[in-house]
Amino acid sequence: MxxxxxxxxxxxIIGLSLIGLTLTSSPAAEAANHKFVMSYIYFGHPDKYIEAVNQTNGSLDMVSPSYFDLNPDGSLQLTAALDKNFIAAMHQEGMKVVPFLSNHWDRNVGIAAMNNKEALVKQIAKAIETYNLDGVNVDIENITGKEKDAFTQFVQMLRAAIPAQKEVSVAVAANPEGWEGDWFGSFDYAALGKASDYLMFMTYDESYEGSDPGPVSSLPFVEKSIQQALKYVPSEKIVIGIPFYGRYWKSDGSIKGLGIQNTVVDQLVQKYGGKKVFDENSQSAKASFVIPAGDPGTSVHGKKLTAGSYTVWYENDRSIQAKLSLVQKYDLKGAGNWSLNEEADSIWDYYTAWINNSTFRDIIxxxxxxxxxxxxxxxxxxxxxxxxxxxxxxxxxxxxxxxxxxxxxxxxxxxxxxxxxxxxxxxxxxxxxxxxxxxxxxxxxxxxxxxxxxxxxxxxxxxxxxxxxxxxxxxxxxxxxxxxxxxxxxxxxxxxxxxxxxxxxxxxxxxxxxxxxxxxxxxxxxxxxxxxxx
Known part of the structure; x- marks a missing residue:
């Protein structure tokens, strides 16, 4: 024998992992094929951020925590979440920390920032240097076409003020139909693409707070958004956004499209004996459940869900894998996620394989x-x-x-x-x-x-x-x-x-x-x- x-x-068995090296591509080839993965961090306590990142099984290249907010006068406000220990821990793991700058949908604050861009750029550059950060992700939303040129200039100024090895990226609206009105008009996609390292297209909120029930991020919506983006931005500068959340509606119309964590949906369905289905046309998950009268209810993002019938459109492993497959199909830079701490833990078992197209689509x-x-x-x-x-x-x-x-x-x-x-x-x-x-x-x-x-x-x-x-x-x-x-x-x-x-x-x-x-x-x-x- x-x-x-x-x-x-x-x-x-101990040595079998070495055998796989001869059966797969070389390390150089794997590095060339590697797709970028980033995730925003907004929810959860900063003390738990390291734990949240550790649960991703090494899937992330960069994290973007909520460190940079804006004051009403458009100046920089450092948030309480800023943590030097977290930054050092991420760098120890070889991961970049690029905080996002947000006006949190407040139009007046966003406009004030554009009117204060010279001072704001200096403040951001100084904060990046002081806290050993790796750049900035600009996430100013809900300004209008009137601010388009000023917004482009702001990003160009950031790129000039921040060291070349540091990142300047921009979160922009997904625009599958080429809309020019409202906040879509604030983005000069071509100019922003040239001025930044990449654009993070927010390919979610297809259905939104106040809308009729529907998918948050259907596959056709995401794909059409990519096709539209490619008219203005090269593929290597496009990152698509994957939602780690869903939205829920109450049958009496009192709740229309409020956000809910993907990880909470399964808990609610199980608790109330609900039903889950997968919509083939949108490649999205859908759930329904009924909270009976007299039930103490459940809180979601601080809001109490009371008795009644609910419909939820959300994301599961299958829907996320379908969207990540588009990264390879269109040879994009990668994908970003909104946001860490809302996802179902199971996705991190296969996320890297999905985005790098190294798994099988018939086993999900x-x-x-x-x-x-x-x-x-x-x-x-x-x-x-x-x-x-x-x-x-x-x-x-x-x-x-x-x-x-x-x-x-x-x-x-x-x-x-x-x-x-x-x-x-x-x-x-x-x-x-x-x-x-x-x-x-x-x-x-x-x-x-x-x-x-x-x-x-x-x-x-x-x-x-x-x-x-x-x-x-x-x-x-x-x-x-x-x-x-x-x-x-x-x-x-x-x-x-x-x-x-x-x-x-x-x-x-x-x-x-x-x-x-x-x-x-x-x-x-x-x-x-x-x-x-x-």
Missing amino acids: SMHMKKYIKGA GHWAESSIQFVSDKGWMTGTASNLFQPNSSLSRAQAAAVLVRMTGATLDQRSSTSLYWDVPANHWAAADIRIAKQEGMIGGRADGSFGPNQPVTREELAVMLSRVLELTPSTSGTLKFSDVGRDRWSAEAIRSLADYGIISGYKDGTFRPKQAVTRAEMAAMMQSVDKLN
């Missing part, structure tokens, strides 16, 4: 989604086509051989006289893996000397393969774990042993169904269970 198999449980919501992503990250299993995994397709014997070889890291002994099977030509995609699997005794051939590379693997065949690879101690319980696996079955010992270790399981009716074909999703789940043995 080879050393690969003898040492697998004790040591091979699948029962084995996490297992499939796990084996993909390990390099043990690959997709069947671009962004497709086909989780419910049967696993072929050739695929099984390839997965087991990748998992163990086994290589061909050049002194080996192991030959291929007569039905596996030398140019078969899995020929090398099949030969190695034969050499290691992982998979046996058929009585007629064939291998059957395209034949599906049955559940009992895979159990025997895994038992051979792991060299598990035979089960001594003697217990018949499954009603359809007798003691005299050729695969019984392997099935019992793997069940003892929690690697395989049966069905609710107590059967194992040994002759049933294994799906690719089931293989992924078993591989993740194998990894946990360590």
Whole structure:
């Protein structure tokens, strides 16, 4: 027996992450393909900001906290959230801190800032230097076309006053229809794009406070906004905004489109026995629930939700992934999020993979989604086509051989006289893996000397393969774990042993169904269970 198999449980798992390096692109290529990710921080206590960032699993390149506000006279106001310890902690992690400058939708304050731009620019530049910040994100909203030139000049002045290695970026309205009236007229997209490092298009609030119920950020709305933006700004300077919030409406009309955290929606649906659906046309999530009379209610952003029927449009993993796919489709700079502390934690498990187009679009919501992503990250299993995994397709014997070889890291002994099977030509995609699997005794051939590379693997065949690879101690319980696996079955010992270790399981009716074909999703789940043995 080879050393690969003898040492697998004790040591091979520890080193398997290294195997993936030979199966993926080079570090230089990955860096070139990396898409920028930033997130605003507005809600939550500053003492918890580090904890919130840590939960993103290293997905962020930059955070934009609410440090720069404006006084009524248009001068800079440093907020109470400004924290030198947080800035230092982010820099320690290699992350930039670029606070956003906001008038919080107050038109008069925004206009005052434009009339005070010379002094304001000096104050911002000084604050960036004093607190070792990495630039400024300008988020002045709800001024008008009358201030368009002044706003452009303000950004140009910031760029001239702030060191070149520091960031100057601008949050601008998404404009899918090319509107020029109201606050849309304040943005000279082309000029702002030239003056800044990038524009963060706020591709949300398609439905807003006071509007009729509808998605906050439908996929068609986001895509059309990108297409419109590309008329004025190069793709490498476009960042799209992903909402980590939804909006809710009460059926009696007393509440119309107030904001709600994505993470709170599931809590409300569960608490009140509500319903969730996914709207295919908008690629958005929708929920409904009823708060009964006499219920103490729930507070959302400080507002008490009283008895009545509610409709919520919000974002879930599937809708966010759909929007992030547009970053690759149009080769944009990246995506920004409004705002940290409102999202469902699960998105950070896959956010980096989604925005860099390195996951599979047919596994979202699948029962084995996490297992499939796990084996993909390990390099043990690959997709069947671009962004497709086909989780419910049967696993072929050739695929099984390839997965087991990748998992163990086994290589061909050049002194080996192991030959291929007569039905596996030398140019078969899995020929090398099949030969190695034969050499290691992982998979046996058929009585007629064939291998059957395209034949599906049955559940009992895979159990025997895994038992051979792991060299598990035979089960001594003697217990018949499954009603359809007798003691005299050729695969019984392997099935019992793997069940003892929690690697395989049966069905609710107590059967194992040994002759049933294994799906690719089931293989992924078993591989993740194998990894946990360590």
